[in-house]
Amino acid sequence: MTDIKICGLSTPETLDAAVDAGATHVGFVHYEKSPRHVSLEQAAKLRRRVPESVKLVLVQVAMQPEPLARAYEAIRPDVIQFHGSETPEWIRLVRDTVKVESWRSIGLRSAETLDNAKKFEGAADRLLFDAPAKALPGGNGVSFQWSLLDGWEPFMPWALAGGLTPDNVGEAIARTGAPLVDASSGLETEPGVKDIERIKAFCEAVRAADAA
Numbered sequence: 001m002t003d004i005k006i007c008g009l010s011t012p013e014t015l016d017a018a019v020d021a022g023a024t025h026v027g028f029v030h031y032e033k034s035p036r037h038v039s040l041e042q043a044a045k046l047r048r049r050v051p052e053s054v055k056l057v058l059v060q061v062a063m064q065p066e067p068l069a070r071a072y073e074a075i076r077p078d079v080i081q082f083h084g085s086e087t088p089e090w091i092r093l094v095r096d097t098v099k100v101e102s103w104r105s106i107g108l109r110s111a112e113t114l115d116n117a118k119k120f121e122g123a124a125d126r127l128l129f130d131a132p133a134k135a136l137p138g139g140n141g142v143s144f145q146w147s148l149l150d151g152w153e154p155f156m157p158w159a160l161a162g163g164l165t166p167d168n169v170g171e172a173i174a175r176t177g178a179p180l181v182d183a184s185s186g187l188e189t190e191p192g193v194k195d196i197e198r199i200k201a202f203c204e205a206v207r208a209a210d211a212a
């Protein structure tokens with residue numbers, strides 16, 4: 001079964017909807033420039049609603065050590081998503097210090113970017129392929145060329161992100177064989193406002209692709 005991450009959640013209602021619809025991962029974005037930013041106080045409150053069976057992902061962008069340590073203490077995520085220019089050394093250090101699963105996003109522009117991802121082997125626990133950064137480092141609702149993954153042989157766990165919606169996720173899974181799909185802006189009515197019906201439709205589309 002394909003794992004599902006619903007990201008950029010910021011209200012109890014949409015968080016509960018994602019859990020009820022079968023998300024295996026839920027994500028909170030702690031990045032002030034994002035329309036999905038949640039404060040540490042909000043995130044800590046929401047965190048209490050996440051059942052143990054669902055993994056909580058903290059999405060952050062190149063945070064400095066002290067703020068990152070504060071965020072980790074406040075939220076206690078199961079996963080930290082590094083969505084900036086973080087080096088393999090930094091990710092390894094954080095992972096070894098707090099013993100938390102770590103994902104590194106990669107903005108896939110070309111076959112060369114895919115080759116460069118190799119340097120995160122042994123440092124991150126999962127690669128998250130997304131479209132290249134635009135106005136924001138992520139959460140732009142844009143897909144990359146899935147054909148870049150044709151013939152790619154995964155050397156570590158990975159996930160697919162970038163512009164996924166209820167309408168295209170089935171094709172994305174069939175085309176790439178992604179073991180985990182991650183969606184945020186494709187499930188919104190406006191930036192930062194998640195739509196419960198779209199969350200449900202996304203999870204149903206993933207399950208339909210699994211059954212196909």
Ligand SMILES: O=C(O)c1ccccc1N[C@@H]1O[C@H](COP(=O)(O)O)[C@@H](O)[C@H]1O
Nearest residue numbers: 007034138139140141162163183184185
């Ligand atoms: O969602 C954001 O605002 C965001 C900000 C900074 C870094 C990452 C962000 N989101 C992540 O980007 C990918 C793709 O999102 P989308 O589905 O294309 O909107 C996903 O992992 C989001 O969690």
